[in-house]
Amino acid sequence: MVEALPRAEDVAIAPLPPSQLPEAVGLLARAFRDNPLNRAVARWRGARARQRINEHGMRAHLPVALARGRVLGAQREGVLRGLLVAALPWGYPFPPPPWGARLRCLVGQGLGVASRWAQVYAALDARHPRDEHWYLGTLGVHPDFQGQGIGGALLTRWLAEVDRDGLPAWLETDRDSNLGFYGRAGFSVAEELEVLGVPVWALRREPRAGAPPGAVE
Numbered sequence: 001m002v003e004a005l006p007r008a009e010d011v012a013i014a015p016l017p018p019s020q021l022p023e024a025v026g027l028l029a030r031a032f033r034d035n036p037l038n039r040a041v042a043r044w045r046g047a048r049a050r051q052r053i054n055e056h057g058m059r060a061h062l063p064v065a066l067a068r069g070r071v072l073g074a075q076r077e078g079v080l081r082g083l084l085v086a087a088l089p090w091g092y093p094f095p096p097p098p099w100g101a102r103l104r105c106l107v108g109q110g111l112g113v114a115s116r117w118a119q120v121y122a123a124l125d126a127r128h129p130r131d132e133h134w135y136l137g138t139l140g141v142h143p144d145f146q147g148q149g150i151g152g153a154l155l156t157r158w159l160a161e162v163d164r165d166g167l168p169a170w171l172e173t174d175r176d177s178n179l180g181f182y183g184r185a186g187f188s189v190a191e192e193l194e195v196l197g198v199p200v201w202a203l204r205r206e207p208r209a210g211a212p213p214g215a216v217e
């Protein structure tokens with residue numbers, strides 16, 4: 001018997017409640033654990049160490065995004081499966097986390113990892129658009145649930161808000177396999193760069209005609 005794939009409409013998307021922060025930290029750490037940039041930043045370390053390194057980073061930065069940006073969670077069967085983090089127009093970059101959180105992150109990740117992340121962010125920042133736009137900082141789905149429409153559903157929900165504002169959108173990805181996914185949503189490659197020896201694509205989506213002001217889904 002063929003098992004039916006869960007349908008995208010079974011996914012509930014809503015702003016992440018602060019009570020789900022710990023779950024969100026673990027989920028994003030896992031979603032990005034094996035991405036090329038995460039491997040390059042963590043050098044020589046195995047999967048468990050990369051997971052921990054990512055958790056330290058997310059624990060420091062996600063609360064700031066929750067307070068200052070847009071964080072959408074995708075739940076299926078009451079469990080968080082995917083997460084989208086975006087900076088609001090003129091909201092990039094997010095302010096740094098409080099000192100205590102930065103210090104815990106630095107100690108947890110180690111100086112080498114933290115300085116390589118700083119290099120990555122500086123390289124991306126140098127190409128970042130200076131006009132008014134929405135910025136997709138992070139979109140991650142737990143690997144066990146990828147390819148089931150969860151990432152697409154999160155992206156569609158966020159883009160509806162971008163289009164209501166009639167603004168461009170910007171993101172970066174370190175996987176060429178993601179280019180088709182974003183291309184179907186209207187993004188195209190604006191810049192190609194190499195960071196820590198890893199190819200990275202910066203993608204831009206031009207403004208679309210927004211719905212009349214006040215028209216909310």
Ligand SMILES: CC(C)(COP(=O)(O)OP(=O)(O)OC[C@H]1O[C@@H](n2cnc3c(N)ncnc32)[C@H](O)[C@@H]1OP(=O)(O)O)[C@@H](O)C(=O)NCCC(=O)NCCS
Pocket residue numbers: 031032035137138139140141142145146147148149150151152153171172173174175177178180181
């Ligand atoms: C990219 C990502 C968010 C897509 O979410 P998703 O729920 O798997 O996406 P959907 O099911 O809606 O769409 C699947 C598409 O994503 C792409 N994709 C990327 N990784 C995939 C995976 N592991 N399994 C299946 N599809 C994947 C495919 O191109 C697929 O396109 P197709 O419809 O032509 O087959 C998710 O794969 C992910 O978290 N990847 C790791 C983290 C990452 O790279 N995030 C993006 C950085 S900006």
